[in-house]
Amino acid sequence: MERFQVVGATVVDGSGRDPAALAVTVEDGRFADVDASSAERLDATGLTMTPGLIDAHVHLGLSSPIEPQFSFRISAAEIAADIFATAGTALDAGFTTVRDTGGIDGGVVTAIAKGKVRGPRVLSCGPVQCQTGGHGYYGAEWEPTELWSSHHVPGLAALSMMAGNADELRRNVREAFRRGATFLKLCVTGGVVSHHDRLTDTQFTVEEIAVAVQEASARGTYVTVHAHNSEGIRNAVEAGALCVEHGTDLDEPTAALMAERGVALVPTFAVVEQLLHDTAGTGLGEETRGRVLGVRERMATALAVAKVAGVRIGLGSDLIGPAQARRGEELRLRAGLESPMDALVAATKTNAEILGLTDVGVIAPGRQADFVLWNGNPLEDPALFADPANAVLVVQAGRVVKDLR
Ligand SMILES: [Zn+2]
Numbered sequence: 001m002e003r004f005q006v007v008g009a010t011v012v013d014g015s016g017r018d019p020a021a022l023a024v025t026v027e028d029g030r031f032a033d034v035d036a037s038s039a040e041r042l043d044a045t046g047l048t049m050t051p052g053l054i055d056a057h058v059h060l061g062l063s064s065p066i067e068p069q070f071s072f073r074i075s076a077a078e079i080a081a082d083i084f085a086t087a088g089t090a091l092d093a094g095f096t097t098v099r100d101t102g103g104i105d106g107g108v109v110t111a112i113a114k115g116k117v118r119g120p121r122v123l124s125c126g127p128v129q130c131q132t133g134g135h136g137y138y139g140a141e142w143e144p145t146e147l148w149s150s151h152h153v154p155g156l157a158a159l160s161m162m163a164g165n166a167d168e169l170r171r172n173v174r175e176a177f178r179r180g181a182t183f184l185k186l187c188v189t190g191g192v193v194s195h196h197d198r199l200t201d202t203q204f205t206v207e208e209i210a211v212a213v214q215e216a217s218a219r220g221t222y223v224t225v226h227a228h229n230s231e232g233i234r235n236a237v238e239a240g241a242l243c244v245e246h247g248t249d250l251d252e253p254t255a256a257l258m259a260e261r262g263v264a265l266v267p268t269f270a271v272v273e274q275l276l277h278d279t280a281g282t283g284l285g286e287e288t289r290g291r292v293l294g295v296r297e298r299m300a301t302a303l304a305v306a307k308v309a310g311v312r313i314g315l316g317s318d319l320i321g322p323a324q325a326r327r328g329e330e331l332r333l334r335a336g337l338e339s340p341m342d343a344l345v346a347a348t349k350t351n352a353e354i355l356g357l358t359d360v361g362v363i364a365p366g367r368q369a370d371f372v373l374w375n376g377n378p379l380e381d382p383a384l385f386a387d388p389a390n391a392v393l394v395v396q397a398g399r400v401v402k403d404l405r
Pocket residue numbers: 057059101318
């Protein structure tokens with residue numbers, strides 16, 4: 001029996017409870033409520049212990065410069081190398097679980113789960129589901145539609161699948177499930193990183209979205225949607241989607257509807273900063289920066305609107321391109337808009353609920369022993385979350401995956 005006890009740390013358990021000086025026992029990969037005074041001791045004096053962080057919106061499959069990746073200028077070998085590097089940096093930043101909202105194929109999840117690649121626990125939707133030419137399509141206008149799927153690298157990367165009608169969407173989501181998806185993501189409005197649409201556009205009809213919801217429900221899972229405007233969000237909620245990504249222009253009536261139907265929101269502030277300050281670093285053209293102007297302020301308003309309405313609010317970075325090492329920026333940004341404790345709870349307990357995981361997210365007996373020891377107290381200085389150098393020790397399911405001591 002593997003057993004050890006973390007002593008000396010200030011424990012912030014992820015439930016929202018006040019920090020406490022506690023000894024925490026880990027037994028066989030889980031937190032345990034047993035007398036462990038004789039167990040091996042892990043001295044964490046002066047450090048702060050939090051649950052392993054969860055990022056509910058990642059794109060491991062977009063770890064290379066984006067436009068070169070989708071114009072056949074980067075080899076499958078390099079795409080794989082970039083994906084695996086990003087998976088490792090997520091752990092280094094203290095993230096022990098991520099939800100991939102589009103871009104990897106099932107093989108990446110398997111490679112990490114088998115321990116062949118360093119990385120967090122990954123839940124994946126496989127390719128994003130988009131309507132023909134909608135958000136999620138990065139090909140040229142003149143590229144024949146049927147060539148788009150040739151950008152997929154089976155088992156490794158698959159950004160999106162395009163559907164021209166409900167039947168095609170049903171075929172595509174079944175294909176995504178066949179290739180390892182455990183939930184679905186549909187793009188129901190235009191996007192920032194798009195060439196062909198506007199943020200005010202809606203995409204897919206209520207009837208079409210309902211087809212994906214039906215297929216997801218049949219497998220005991222759910223649909224989340226990329227959505228910036230309230231019309232698109234309403235379409236998705238009416239069709240039965242259970243989560244909304246971004247939510248930039250969420251208005252009060254729509255937030256009330258989300259709360260009433262138990263639909264969660266995952267705002268994504270880090271990617272907005274990334275596109276404002278380093279568009280070129282993502283491998284996207286300068287015009288993308290123009291598309292993101294104003295989004296930061298509107299998304300902050302939407303967060304406040306959602307909060308007042310009582311919507312369950314998770315946390316996602318949505319970082320894209322090669323620079324994904326500072327995933328905790330999302331907590332720093334959210335701490336500034338809410339409080340450091342709110343940001344932490346969103347990134348742990350609430351995200352676990354949104355992902356449908358009952359055994360991570362909180363430091364409590366029986367849960368998987370995913371935790372981070374921080375150098376200092378990130379509740380006093382949330383900037384600590386943003387710099388991976390402060391995640392001194394990262395433990396996933398009782399196993400040390402990063403140790404800077
Ligand atoms: Zn995204």
